[in-house]
Amino acid sequence: MTTARDLAIVALDVATDKPVEQGDLSLALAGAEVFDLLEARALVLDGDRILPSAQSPTGDRLLDEAAAALVRQEPYESVEDWLWRRGRGLSSAYVEDLERIGLITRPRGRRIPLRTGRTELVDSAARRQAEERWAADEPVLAALAAAAGMRDEPAAEPADETVTVLAAVGDAVMELEAVRQRKVIEDAAFDNVWRGY
Known part of the structure; x- marks a missing residue:
């Protein structure tokens, strides 16, 4: 299993207790893919x-898609740009992939979004592995989950190379929240204008 898939599984487990914003989770999943691709030696970070790096199959469909999507021309892509580009709709892609491989089930005949909690994880080795990493407070998984709003900040400080990615994920999530807040304010102002007439 990959960190990204483990994060998606944990999000489905936690989503019933604490709603997870799909945009925040998508950004965190894109960050998790960076870690998975680093581990698979499909990329290196330079600042x-x-x-x-050399593209070789990872055995995971979504991770292979991510590797194929890497920008392969200078000046290459920043981690932040990757998060925004790759993260678009990524939480839904992971839910669909988990369903496709039989790790989650849904009520038949309806498409149900992640945050309703109506998807059910199947008891599986993949779920147990994700739960073990979650229970062990594995630093990267814990930090990505915190960035997505699923938990408080972890106590353990991640290693050097991971700081760049985690900082970019945190910044992107904060930027997304600022966009949401601006939208709420703009919508409220628009409503007030119409009430005045």
Whole structure:
């Protein structure tokens, strides 16, 4: 299993207790893919730039898609740009993939979004592995989950190379929240204008 898939599984487990914003989770999943691709040696980080390495199959469909999506021309892509580009709709892609491989079930005939908690995780080795990493407070998984709003900040400080990615994920999530807040304020102002007439 990958960190990204473990994060998606944990999000489905936690989503019933604490709603997870799909946009925040998508950004965290894109960050998790960076870690998974680093581990698979499909990329290296040069400061905040993602430099692709030799592309070899990882055995995970979504991770192979991520590897194929890496920008392969200089000046390459920053981690932040990757998060925004790759993260678009990524939480839904992971839910669909988990369903496709039989790790979750849904009521038949309806498409139900992640945050309703109506998806059910199947008892599986993948679920147990994700739960073990979660219970062990594995630093990268815990930090990504915190960035997505699923838990408080972890006590353990991640290693050097991970700080760049985690900082970019945190910044992107804060930027997304600022966009949400602006939208709420703009909508409220628009409503007030119409009430005045």
